[in-house]
Amino acid sequence: MHKPKIGISIGDINGIGPEVIIKTLADDRILNQCTPVIYGSSKVMSYHKNIVNPDFHFHACREVDQSASGKVNVYNCWQETVNIELGQANTESGQYAAIALERAVTDLKDKKIDALVTAPINKHAMQLGGGFPFPGHTEYITDQLGAKESLMFMVSGGLRIGLATNHVPVSEIVHLLNKELIIQKLRLMHHTLKMDFGIERPAIAVLGLNPHAGDNGLLGDAEEKIIRPAVVESKKGGILAVGPFSADGFFGAGQYQKFDGILAMYHDQGLIPFKLLAFGNGVNYTAGLSGIRTSPDHGTAYDLAGKNEADPASFREALFQAIDISRQRSTYLEMHENPLKVNAKKAATEEDEEIIPEED
Structure with a gap:
C-alpha cells in the first residue's frame, strides 16, 4: 500500500496548531499510514513539545527530500530563534506562519508531497507579519496552484x-x-x-x-x-x-x-x-485543485494556547482525510488514465487471494 508523504504547515506558533500536531503525531501508528513532514522550525516544535509531550521525537531536515519514512519530520523553514508569545496575534507569529505556508504550498505544487494539512492561522497576524492579502488559506492556495x-x-x-x-x-x-x-x-x-x-x-x-x-x-x-x-x-x-x-x-x-x-x-x-x-x-x-489540502474546522484558539487542553480530534481527522483522498485520487486517476493496467492489477490480486490457503 502506498504510504503518502503528508506536509503539515505549522500555522500560528502562538496558537494551538503545534499542540494538536504533536498530540496527533505522538501516536506511532500514524507512521504506518503516512510520512509526515511539519513545515516550521525544530526550535518552535521543541518549545511546544516541552509543554505538551516531552517524549515526542522528530527528525529535523532542511529539505523535504531529506525526510525519513517511519519518523515525524520537521522541515526547518527558518533557522533563527523566534520569540513565542502564547495566545497573542503579533507580527512574528504571522510572519513565520506565512513562511511555513509558502514553503509547504510550493512543495505541494511541485508534487514533492502528496497532500498538505494546514494548521490554523490568524488572519490579522498574517497581515501584520507578511502583508497576507488573502481572506484565508483557501483563497491563497487556490491562487498559488493556479486554479x-x-x-x-x-x-x-x-x-x-x-x-x-x-x-x-x-x-x-x-x-x-x-x-x-x-x-x-x-x-x-x-x-x-x-x-x-x-x-x-x-x-x-x-x-x-x-x-x-x-x-x-x-x-x-x-x-x-x-x-x-x-x-x-x-x-x-x-x-x-x-x-x-x-x-x-x-x-x-x-x-x-x-x-x-x-x-x-x-x-x-x-x-x-x-x-x-x-x-x-x-x-x-x-476541492477542485491539482493538489490536496485539508485543515481542521477550528481556529488558533489563543485562549487555550500553552494550557495543554486543546482537542486534536479535528486535526487528526484532517490528516486521515488527506491520506484517504490521496489514495483515492491516485486510484481514480490511474483507472481513468490506464484502465487496462488497473484491471490487470485487480485480476492479479484476485488470483493471489485464490491461492492463499485457508487457516484451519
Missing part, C-alpha cells in the same frame, strides 16, 4: 457541505451569486465526490438563498432567477442536483442525510449547521 476556481468543502463522514461563496461580507453575497458560478461549483463538487471520495453517481442538494427558498418570490427571487436555472442546466449536464431547498427545514428535518453533497450559498448558511452537527471532528477540504 481559476475552487470549492470550500466541509467534510465529516457522510456530511459534506460546499460553499458557493466563501469569506465575503453578507452584503456582497447577492451581488456575487449568478447562474454560472453555481453551475461551476456544482461541477467541482460532482467531480470531487467522484474522484476524491469514490462516489460513482453522487446526489447533490442545493440550498436556496432566501428564507423558505424565496417562498415563491415573496421573499426574494434569487431562487427562481439564478439557483433553479443552474440546477436545471446542471442536470442536463449529467449532474444529479436537486433544489433549491429551504435551508432551515432541510437540516431540521434531517434531509441532509439523503445526499452525498450539499451546496450552500454562503459561509454561515453552510458552516453553522456543519459545526452543530460535526464540530470537533470536521475537516475543511479545498
